[in-house]
Amino acid sequence: MIDGAVSLRAALRRRPGVFFGAAVLILLAIAAFVGPHLLPHSHTQQDLTNILGPPSPAHPLGTGRLGEDVLALCLRGLQKSLVIGLLAAVLTTVLAAAIGTVAGYLGGKTDRALMTVVDILLVLPPILVVAVLSPALRGQSWLVLIVLISAFQWMLTSRVVRARARSLRTSGFVIAAENMGASTARIITRHMLPQMAPLLIIDCTMNVATAVLTEAGLSYFGFGVQPPDVSLGTLVATGTGSALTFPWVFVAPVGFLAATVLATAVLGEGLRDDERTP
Amino acid sequence: MTTRGDGRLLAPASPTLRMARRLGIRLAGWAGLCFAAVLLTYTLASLTFDPLADLRTTQPPTPQTVLDARAAELGLDQPIPTRFLTWVAAVPSGDFGVTVAGHDISEQVGQRAGASLRLFLPGSAAAVVLGIAFGLWGALRAGRFSDTASMTIALVLLAIPVFVLGTVLKILWLPINEAAGTDLLPFSGERTPGSDLTGWAAMTDRLRHLILPTVTIALPQIAFYSRFQRAAMLEVLDSEFLRAARARGLTRFGAIRTHGLRMALIPMTALIAFSFGLHLAGGVFTERIFGWHGLGDWLMSAVEHQDAMVVATATLLMAILVVTVGWIAEIALAVLDPRTRT
Numbered sequence: 001m002i003d004g005a006v007s008l009r010a011a012l013r014r015r016p017g018v019f020f021g022a023a024v025l026i027l028l029a030i031a032a033f034v035g036p037h038l039l040p041h042s043h044t045q046q047d048l049t050n051i052l053g054p055p056s057p058a059h060p061l062g063t064g065r066l067g068e069d070v071l072a073l074c075l076r077g078l079q080k081s082l083v084i085g086l087l088a089a090v091l092t093t094v095l096a097a098a099i100g101t102v103a104g105y106l107g108g109k110t111d112r113a114l115m116t117v118v119d120i121l122l123v124l125p126p127i128l129v130v131a132v133l134s135p136a137l138r139g140q141s142w143l144v145l146i147v148l149i150s151a152f153q154w155m156l157t158s159r160v161v162r163a164r165a166r167s168l169r170t171s172g173f174v175i176a177a178e179n180m181g182a183s184t185a186r187i188i189t190r191h192m193l194p195q196m197a198p199l200l201i202i203d204c205t206m207n208v209a210t211a212v213l214t215e216a217g218l219s220y221f222g223f224g225v226q227p228p229d230v231s232l233g234t235l236v237a238t239g240t241g242s243a244l245t246f247p248w249v250f251v252a253p254v255g256f257l258a259a260t261v262l263a264t265a266v267l268g269e270g271l272r273d274d275e276r277t278p
Numbered sequence: 279m280t281t282r283g284d285g286r287l288l289a290p291a292s293p294t295l296r297m298a299r300r301l302g303i304r305l306a307g308w309a310g311l312c313f314a315a316v317l318l319t320y321t322l323a324s325l326t327f328d329p330l331a332d333l334r335t336t337q338p339p340t341p342q343t344v345l346d347a348r349a350a351e352l353g354l355d356q357p358i359p360t361r362f363l364t365w366v367a368a369v370p371s372g373d374f375g376v377t378v379a380g381h382d383i384s385e386q387v388g389q390r391a392g393a394s395l396r397l398f399l400p401g402s403a404a405a406v407v408l409g410i411a412f413g414l415w416g417a418l419r420a421g422r423f424s425d426t427a428s429m430t431i432a433l434v435l436l437a438i439p440v441f442v443l444g445t446v447l448k449i450l451w452l453p454i455n456e457a458a459g460t461d462l463l464p465f466s467g468e469r470t471p472g473s474d475l476t477g478w479a480a481m482t483d484r485l486r487h488l489i490l491p492t493v494t495i496a497l498p499q500i501a502f503y504s505r506f507q508r509a510a511m512l513e514v515l516d517s518e519f520l521r522a523a524r525a526r527g528l529t530r531f532g533a534i535r536t537h538g539l540r541m542a543l544i545p546m547t548a549l550i551a552f553s554f555g556l557h558l559a560g561g562v563f564t565e566r567i568f569g570w571h572g573l574g575d576w577l578m579s580a581v582e583h584q585d586a587m588v589v590a591t592a593t594l595l596m597a598i599l600v601v602t603v604g605w606i607a608e609i610a611l612a613v614l615d616p617r618t619r620t
Contacts, residue, residue, distance in 0.1 A: 116314075119311060120311060120314040120315055120318065121318075122552055122555050123311055123312070123315040123555055123596075123597045123600050123601065124315055124318075124319065124555055124558075124593060124596065124597065124600075125555055125556055125558045125559035125562070126556075126559075127559045127562070128319075128558075128559065128562065128574075128577060128593075129318070129319065129322065131577070131578065131581050132319055132323050132326070132577075132581055132589055133322055133326055134581065135326045135327055135328065135581070135584065136325070136326040156552070209437070213439055216439050217439060217440075217441065217559070220439070220441050220563075221566075221578060223581070236439070236441070236442060237441075240441070240445050244449060244452070250445070254438075254442050257439065257442075258434070258437045258438050258442075261436075261437035261438075262433065262434060265433060265436065265437060266433065269433075
């Protein structure tokens with residue numbers, strides 16, 4: 001117990017980024033999922049006597065174009081952005097881990113084929129490919145958006161995983177498992193992936209930031225989350241037009257978006273530094 | 279003399295021939311990469327786009343014969359592979375097909391590609407140079423306040439989406455434009471529309487239009503490259519070979535100049551090559567925000583108009599740009615690291 005507290009304090013001093021990032025993310029998550037229930041207004045409730053009103057005690061972040069409470073809108077958007085970012089990052093990392101380990105462990109033709117796919121997908125910005133696919137998204141649930149974001153975001157992580165798998169391929173425990181007749185699937189899932197767990201966790205964290213930004217970008221263009229659903233991206237997009245005249249409808253979602261991405265990036269970098277210098 | 283796998287001796291080819299052969303293989307590889315990328319987007323676009331959607335939802339309903347005629351006109355009655363091959367076969371002769379509205383695509387290619395290049399190349403080149411400079415400077419001052427501050431700014435810049443950055447830059451600059459009474463740095467387009475400026479005046483007009491979008495494109499890239507360069511340089515500063523150089527009596531800066539710098543720059547070439555495609559996305563947002571009719575803007579409006587051929591053309595031009603940057607990065611690597619020259 002005391003040991004735990006001591007090491008926690010020591011770790012806090014050594015890597016403030018990890019704790020700062022994690023704390024901000026937890027706060028944002030609580031705000032996004034618990035906050036809406038505590039607010040007096042829902043994000044769809046329109047106060048038509050107070051359209052585009054400045055921040056006031058009743059509406060701490062002002063009201064939007066239809067008199068909606070901007071704070072409620074932002075929390076609702078934050079919820080969607082967090083869920084999409086998190087799920088897309090997990091799916092991305094799973095894809096990257098599967099493809100990277102298979103390519104790195106099997107080598108040869110499989111490796112060449114998979115890495116060619118990576119090269120092809122890296123030629124174009126993922127956001128553009130998803131934008132091209134967006135007409136298929138109309139009327140679909142936002143879960144499809146998660147699949148699409150992941151399908152075009154796994155390449156960089158898979159390269160890192162592949163490099164690690166190649167170096168693990170000749171290590172003693174893998175050769176021992178091979179000699180005992182373990183199957184390829186078993187070697188990859190039971191022997192290689194656990195060795196890469198820290199790397200995968202760090203990359204997954206970084207992928208959350210990327211996925212949140214991708215979603216925001218797609219929604220900004222109108223290709224992502226579709227109305228009446230809101231995400232931080234759609235809120236920034238609608239706020240951009242009034243950024244000068246009614247700054248709160250722009251600044252509030254931008255603040256939430258930047259805070260989310262920044263906290264995730266700080267957390268990811270802190271974890272990576274920790275992994276490098278044990 | 280080199281031996282092949284089967285042990286036969288090969289006559290040594292002349293260096294020029296060897297280089298030509300190698301270059302040929304590389305070119306074929308890059309062409310294949312562009313082809314595959316275009317095939318991917320064309321197929322995806324053809325599968326998801328429905329250019330007849332507007333006709334189908336009219337009231338009263340459009341007769342089926344009209345729909346069929348329109349589909350035949352757009353080539354939609356052909357299977358996708360046939361359509362793609364027809365399109366690809368015409369591309370080498372400079373024919374990129376027609377838009378759904380019936381305009382010749384090749385007429386726009388030059389203007390669109392030109393706008394993107396004028397916007398993207400200066401911004402990215404400046405970003406690479408400045409990013410490397412800031413990264414090196416940060417590594418040499420690691421731990422000091424200026425280093426911490428610049429790295430924090432870089433992290434914040436990376437957390438802000440490009441479309442927000444562009445808008446914020448506009449807002450920050452607006453008071454200066456207003457104070458000047460005229461648009462000192464205009465917010466929209468490549469040049470003042472309707473103006474018949476020539477020579478020097480036209481140049482400065484274009485330059486004034488270029489500054490804000492260039493800053494928007496460059497800032498996130500500077501942040502991105504500087505963080506990597508700083509990490510790479512820190513690793514070099516901690517290396518054995520630099521310590522050995524110091525032990526031979528070189529000064530700190532002497533050792534870094536003659537031995538360290540080259541090693542710190544090597545990983546950057548790979549980074550620039552594979553991240554350029556990702557930075558292109560920032561260019562798309564910038565084009566949209568500042569009203570530049572470049573490739574990104576073209577692609578986005580093609581998605582809105584459900585136009586697969588325009589998507590394919592814009593993708594092809596972007597792919598060529600990315601592959602070219604990859605090639606430049608490879609040359610830079612060969613210059614920096616003689617071990618990779620073959």
